[in-house]
Amino acid sequence: MTEPATTDTHATGERASPGQWLHTRQQPHRRWLVLSAASTLVATLATIALAGLVAWAVHGTLFAADAPYLPGILLGGLVLLALRYSAQALRDLAGHRLAFAVKQQLRADLLRQARHTGPTRLAGQTTAGAWAEQFQTRVDDLTGYYARYLPARQAVILTPLAILVAALWLDWLAALLLLLAAPLIPAFMAIVGMGAEQIHRRQQEEENRLAGHFLDRIRTLDWLRRARAIAATEAEVVERSHQQRRLTMRTLRVAFLSSAIMEFFSAVAIGMVAIYIGFALFGAIDYGPAGDITLFTGLFILLLAPEYFLPLRQFAQSYHDRAGALAAAQTLAPALASPSDPMDPAEASAPADEDAAAPWLQLEGVTVHYPGQRTPALADLDLAVHAGAHLALTGPSGSGKSTLLAVCAGFLPPATGTIRRHPMARHFAWIDQDAHLFHGSLRENLQLARRDTIPDAEMASALQQAGLPLEAPELPDGLDTAIGEAQHGLSGGQAQRVAVARALLSGHRLWLLDEPTSALDPDTEQALLDTLFQLADVRGLTLVIASHHAAIHQRCPQRLELAPATPEAHHA
């Protein structure tokens, strides 16, 4: 699979309105829209022909000298029916295809964007949970817009227009009557649009708040149970739901009015048209075109009137799809619009020095800016990391330790300055404060370190060296022990040891560690550091550790003290 082009989404992403953004995303796939428009037209024409056929059959049977041949009418009608409903199916399928294509491309873009943004900037923007939610649910929120709303918007113009033209051709009087009802359509559309979006958004917010409350109470069940607050919390959960119900109903009573008005007009329009035609046929009224009306005209209009209003009703129904999609677009557009300098350690660095004695990492005049922050996170920094160094990056929080480490890793491209990497430093091992354990077995987690299959014995030995022997009680199934999201039985310190074992297995000799012990208690910290530095000596590793822990500083011969950013200098 080739990487899909991001087209012009970057250029328009942040500035464009959500509606424009939705439009931009559909552009590459507009052929499906053409198909849906064509099918709508075919279906409408078949419907018109069918109405004509039926009206003619009745009229002919009642008044014509030679009555129509009924089996022929049945056959012709069935053909038209088949045409109509297969065209409609085609229209719906085209809509779904469009939604499918847009969503696929969007998801591919989101995945690549995450990789390009890199872990450091991503952590500043979102959480894994929120990101996954965006990827799955928010993107799915677009389905209705592309699959239903856009085709319905086409139909709301095309179908009445086609009916009018066909009616004009068959019977000018029928066309005139339908035309009289036409000015209602834009009025209806205005009514539908009125406040629908706002109401939808407010209700969504309210629902999210309620769901958030519910989830919060579930997450804190342990506490609630120990505090014996279960019954009180259950009552609270129920009461909150009822509160939301009362609030929602208040808005709905008004919101449903607009659709009721529409329902009223389309029902009354049919009724009124029927009554008018009836009275005209009876000869009870003589104004307007009443004198020329025949039973054919009457039945033809009566059969087409519902079809004339149907697209409008469908449009109104799909209108909330649009509101949902706009809300989703508002969160998706920025996620794809942030600057995305390609983030690849090997590519982002200046040509390396082949000299064996050259430093593994050399930073010159590196400055890093986070978007929206006035002071640079790092300003004009020089640093050289030589082979075998044990370098601690120190300084108070906010001084840029982790930022500098991310620059060393290539997770964060500097605004200015150059980074030179020794060939030995192209690849590195990474350990941060909460080692991520991937969902799966311990073996799968370790295998991540390299592409070739790692033998069990090597894994066992790496674990042994990392201080988590396979015999540990927390690993009842050895390498097959399931670890991951829930971290069954593994403590924070043990998870860090899995990360150390993984780093060992990678064979990389530059290790970048971001606050590796800050989630650990002091005893565990010392034990982990013993392991780490012993390994570093034996394997000749180069360590760069960002940490504010004294225990780490004591063990590192080299230290780089970063000063906190000084906002004063930038305030005029």
Next chain:
Amino acid sequence: MHNETRAGLAFLHRVFRQRQGWYWGAWGLLALTWIAGIALLALSGWFITATALAGAGLLATLDLYVPSGGIRTAAISRTLARYFERLVSHEAVLRSLADLRGRSFRGLAALPMERIRAYRSGDLQTRLTGDIDTLDAMPLRVAGPMIAAALSLTTTLIIALWLAPWPAAAVLAGSGVATLAVSLLLALAGQRRSHALVQARVRERVGLFDYIGGLAELLAYDRAREHEASLRRENADYAGRQRAQEAFSVASEQIVQGLVGASALLMLVLALGWYRDGILTAPVAVLLPLMTLGLGEVLGSLPGAWWRAGESLEAAGRVQHLETTATQARPPAELLDPLPRDAALALHARGLTIGFRRERPLLGPLDIAPARGRPLVISGASGRGKSTLLDTLAGELPPLTGTVSLGEAKLNAIATDGRYRHISYLPQGLQLPDTTLRAILNPSQTALNDAALWEALERVDLAASVRGTDEGLDYRIGEGGSYLSGGQRRRLALAAVVLQDRPVVLLDEPFTGLDTATQQRVIERLQPWLQDRQCILVTHAPEQLPASWPHLDLAMPLARN
């Protein structure tokens, strides 16, 4: 499979029966909406034909005003019925949602702790919010349309039998049966893989969590592109299957509409034939096919109904599973309630080994029986099982061997709530609900007054900071207590424990995040409160606690004390 379906239906029935008045109202209004729509169309056709005949002098007398009044009534009652149907059905659903939330919360709360933790966070989220929302489709989009469709169809059948020879009714019944069968078959075919789809979705979520959470590692070990490509592949596969399902739903919708159209055509040809044979009058011959056509709206809702029935039943199965496991997991209710609070209900453990697997005990055997007023300090390197020991002593984890008892009763024979009547447990990983300080300190809203709350805050040296806020006791602590520092969170929890006022107190690292001076102050103020309680306190820094408290170092060879 059939049993599951029946159980799911029974569950849904139980849930929604509570609001059955509202649902019957909504269904009735829906039927009225549909019948009014059919009447509008059929009556209009009848009226036009009759007037045309009268106008041509083929019909002697015709009352114009009764039928046109009927048309107007149908138009207006359709509008009103639709409006109120929507209001009533939303009211009903929102009421049921409140019931369901309460119910599933109760169900979850009754699950044993380890069961809840075993639920993966992502899975739990999807399960609860999604499933509860899916459930409400059952009364509104499944049962409602079916019942209202049955009512509408019966009405048209009666009219057809009254006005025309039996084949007219047969056409109507046939179209009803055919649409029901076709839509059911297509829904079944389309839904066969829906279970797999839900599973795939959950799996995908796990993969996404790993991709974002482990992005640094993936990039470092040059595996990010691979992971990305596999996620994209999986998603393409998922989306493809989803599309196949959508195609089924589109097809069934259009086929049903086509069937209704064909029935109307058939009815037209039949009725015109009867008219020619002099069996029917012309207006009735037009009324019959239009009435059949009006059924399109009614029968067109059936495919969607079947479709959603499957989803709702699956969701019901999952939510119900939660409730049944909860009831099964409940221990025999041997409550301690009748026992007076100050009875000699001492916590003691005998021959206790702890851990997660019998073959690999973490610790033990141990005998523990702390004396009142002399807190037992437990220390030892991380990973030795200090926290697991407290979990076991609190009765949240069954012991591997040996017993933990409260007075004469074995701990795991006591219902959860009864246990916490006597034991306060402050574990290490602490998650406080996002609510006010007052609600945390006084969760069951008992008769504690503010003075008592302030006194407890004073004891943990937190009163001054709380006074410093504008809201005081009404200060919200944010999600996960994020508006408080780690040390403040622990002290707040400690103050809540003080207010719980239970005879046994288990504390896991209660003072992390506190500087030495604050810690000393808190210990000093807690000591009088600890006087008449059994307390076990786990710490990594025993030297900072009063030397007079007995001390058990797990790093030492274990001796049975």
